[in-house]
Amino acid sequence: MLASHADRERAVDVLRAGFGEGRLEKGEFDRRVERAYKARTVGELALLVADLPAGPVPQPAPVVAVPRTFLPVPRPRTNGKAVGSAVCGLLCLPTFGLTGIPAVILGHAARSEIRNTGEGGDGLALTGLVLGWLSTAGWALMLTLAFMVGLASG
Template identity: 80%
Template sequence: MPGGGASFLLASHADRERAVDVLRAGFAEGRLEKGEFDRRVARVYTARTVGELALVVADLPQGPMPYPAPVAPVPQVFLPTPRPAANGKAVGAAVCGLLCLLTAGLTGIPAVVLGHTARTEIRRTGEDGDGLALTGLVLGWLSVGGWALFWLLIIMVGVLDG
């Protein structure tokens, strides 16, 4: 390859299509007349090397020119209000409460503790997640109460049989 530059590489179909896209953008922006556009497209499809393609589009921007950004910012009234983040302890309470079913109640007490702590923090900070904390509390107390009732029945049966 003489000179070893990329301009001597053979042009691919994709290279030609990219060059035609640049010509289309230039024509759409009014940089080329219809006759000039047609002549250049014909040259693109007969070009053999990347260097020949580069010469066809050298005087055009490589794609459509961006429009200037709007000067006036969007008024605050029209912007969406950011939602407060969910309290992490409330999420933990809900997860522990749901896991009570899978862990045979072992996560009931953590669900109750996290639920009460989360509701206190939510009232103080205004975070989101009160429903999650309440879910963890209810499921945790049901688990603790269920296990307390179970052990009470076991003890009563043991005492009555004993």
């Protein structure tokens, strides 16, 4: 393979490092630098620096596995019933409490599945449960008061 200007400069850098470390004498260094600038192939450059610690072609770094400590923790899948419970709980007000009971049922089912499978979404299930129970209790209170008013008025 033909040598590029960058290949020649890398070889000269290796020669300079070798001279600086005392591995080459001044005369030997000058002769090798002159041959490096006249070299036509990478093989010729490799011969000039073969007896020095580094060659003109960079060696690929070995692939090192990343320790598990530094890997991102995979997030558990979110339970679908937990999402449904939260949505039903949030829709309690616009639906006048119609979705309160489904929110409670889905919330309890989701929390049970989350405990058994280790999925995520416990906060969503709890949100659906709280909103569903509040809606159901509010409607139960309203119906009780309406029934009491109806009985009192005759």
